Amino acid sequence: MSTLENKKIRVATTSLAGCFGCHMSLLDIDERLLTLLELVEFDRSPLTDIKHCGPCDVGFIEGGICNAENVHVLREFRDNCKILVAVGACAVTGGLPAQRNHLSLADCLQEVYVTEVSLHNSMIPNDPELPLPLDKVHPLHEVVKVDYFIPGCPPSADTLWKFFTDLLAGRTPSLGVELIRYD
Amino acid sequence: MSDTFQLDGEAVPYSPGQTVLQAALAAGRYIPHLCYHPEFKPHGSCKVCTVKIGGRTAASCTLPAQAGLEIESDTEDMNALRRTLVQMLFAEGNHFCPSCEKSGNCALQALGSDLGVMTAGFRHFYPDRPVDASHPDILLDFNRCILCELCVRASCEVDEKCVFALSGRGITKHLVVNAASGKLADTDIALTDKAMQVCPVGVILQKRVGFAVPIGQRRYDQRPISAQALDDAPRPSSGKGHCTACED
Numbered sequence: 001m002s003t004l005e006n007k008k009i010r011v012a013t014t015s016l017a018g019c020f021g022c023h024m025s026l027l028d029i030d031e032r033l034l035t036l037l038e039l040v041e042f043d044r045s046p047l048t049d050i051k052h053c054g055p056c057d058v059g060f061i062e063g064g065i066c067n068a069e070n071v072h073v074l075r076e077f078r079d080n081c082k083i084l085v086a087v088g089a090c091a092v093t094g095g096l097p098a099q100r101n102h103l104s105l106a107d108c109l110q111e112v113y114v115t116e117v118s119l120h121n122s123m124i125p126n127d128p129e130l131p132l133p134l135d136k137v138h139p140l141h142e143v144v145k146v147d148y149f150i151p152g153c154p155p156s157a158d159t160l161w162k163f164f165t166d167l168l169a170g171r172t173p174s175l176g177v178e179l180i181r182y183d
Numbered sequence: 184m185s186d187t188f189q190l191d192g193e194a195v196p197y198s199p200g201q202t203v204l205q206a207a208l209a210a211g212r213y214i215p216h217l218c219y220h221p222e223f224k225p226h227g228s229c230k231v232c233t234v235k236i237g238g239r240t241a242a243s244c245t246l247p248a249q250a251g252l253e254i255e256s257d258t259e260d261m262n263a264l265r266r267t268l269v270q271m272l273f274a275e276g277n278h279f280c281p282s283c284e285k286s287g288n289c290a291l292q293a294l295g296s297d298l299g300v301m302t303a304g305f306r307h308f309y310p311d312r313p314v315d316a317s318h319p320d321i322l323l324d325f326n327r328c329i330l331c332e333l334c335v336r337a338s339c340e341v342d343e344k345c346v347f348a349l350s351g352r353g354i355t356k357h358l359v360v361n362a363a364s365g366k367l368a369d370t371d372i373a374l375t376d377k378a379m380q381v382c383p384v385g386v387i388l389q390k391r392v393g394f395a396v397p398i399g400q401r402r403y404d405q406r407p408i409s410a411q412a413l414d415d416a417p418r419p420s421s422g423k424g425h426c427t428a429c430e431d
Contacts (some may be wrong), residue, residue: 039415071185078338086302089279089280092301092302093273093279095279096279098279098309099277099279101309102311102414104308136309139302139303139307141304142306143233148301148303151301175301177297177407180295180296182286182288182295182298183280183281183283183292
């Protein structure tokens with residue numbers, strides 16, 4: 001532990017098929033952010049705008065896997081993070097984006113980009129820079145090994161804080177019935 | 184009330200005819216359970232109430248209480264088994280808590296939270312189960328059905344209407360509506376029926392009242408299910424234990 005005391009914990013975060021609500025919940029820890037920043041430094045994260053994840057202690061991922069780019073980013077996180085944490089309903093279960101899973105992807109794209117009456121001269125986007133959507137939306141653990149799960153939509157600031165403080169203190173994070181919420 | 188059995192090393196009294204789960208709950212000792220309802224004959228299908236007895240496992244809701252039984256319930260082994268059962272239920276249906284109006288009143292959700300379930304763990308099935316919105320006052324969302332048969336039991340034994348049934352076997356087993364059309368609108372179900380009150384999850388829902396009680400002020404928002412279940416436990420049975428209509 002002595003090396004940990006001298007060195008800040010390096011943390012990466014990203015949102016895949018998510019809404020950034022879990023990141024908003026992180027900001028919701030309010031003044032505790034200052035305490036957190038004394039203990040950790042951020043690698044890739046919407047907070048730093050670093051584009052690729054380097055070697056890190058902990059990676060926090062919100063959102064599930066809905067397209068090919070999500071898979072690449074997730075694997076990059078898994079390769080670089082000693083501990084990988086699925087944060088929020090979408091990362092843990094697929095969440096809202098996975099509500100399309102009982103429909104065919106072609107029907108979804110057709111409905112959203114072509115059939116929808118308010119659209120004019122519409123077409124399904126086909127720019128080669130756009131990542132290809134996956135047939136189904138998946139939670140993270142169906143693609144890589146995930147070390148911890150924090151359910152909730154989003155997990156509350158207190159839930160995230162409890163998780164961080166447990167982890168930073170070297171304890172196995174334990175939320176308890178009050179903080180384990182799936183909604 | 185003279186005889187006792189041992190539950191996790193402590194004596195629990197029982198009355199003749201009680202099961203281990205019934206006696207435990209009446210004595211203020213919680214054993215996690217899901218398909219058991221204090222007003223109905225035990226069903227023994229969800230297995231969440233499984234306990235260890237003599238090195239073997241048994242569903243405590245159907246296990247008759249006997250003098251001298253030595254039962255282990257609140258052990259890491261048994262709770263791990265229960266977590267796995269709850270995880271399988273979450274993976275098998277479409278349990279999307281953030282958009283479910285039953286959230287906070289849902290026994291499956293409350294049980295998961297109380298047992299410390301952080302993820303379904305398994306590969307989600309994402310089954311395709313269309314809802315039945317045909318009835319003017321009642322919505323059926325089959326995505327959340329856990330096949331506990333409480334609505335089947337309530338509709339048969341109390342309401343004497345047999346509106347619901349389970350059909351199919353194994354993984355294809357599913358809840359159906361007893362009408363030629365298969366639609367709830369073509370049954371005589373009423374809002375006042377017992378079947379409207381017993382669904383532990385969000386399948387049978389009265390329309391237009393879903394958020395009358397705000398999220399955060401609901402049944403399991405106040406107290407965990409382990410505490411709530413003890414309050415609910417000792418109450419008279421409303422089910423007859425069988426259905427005269429079906430047996431005729």
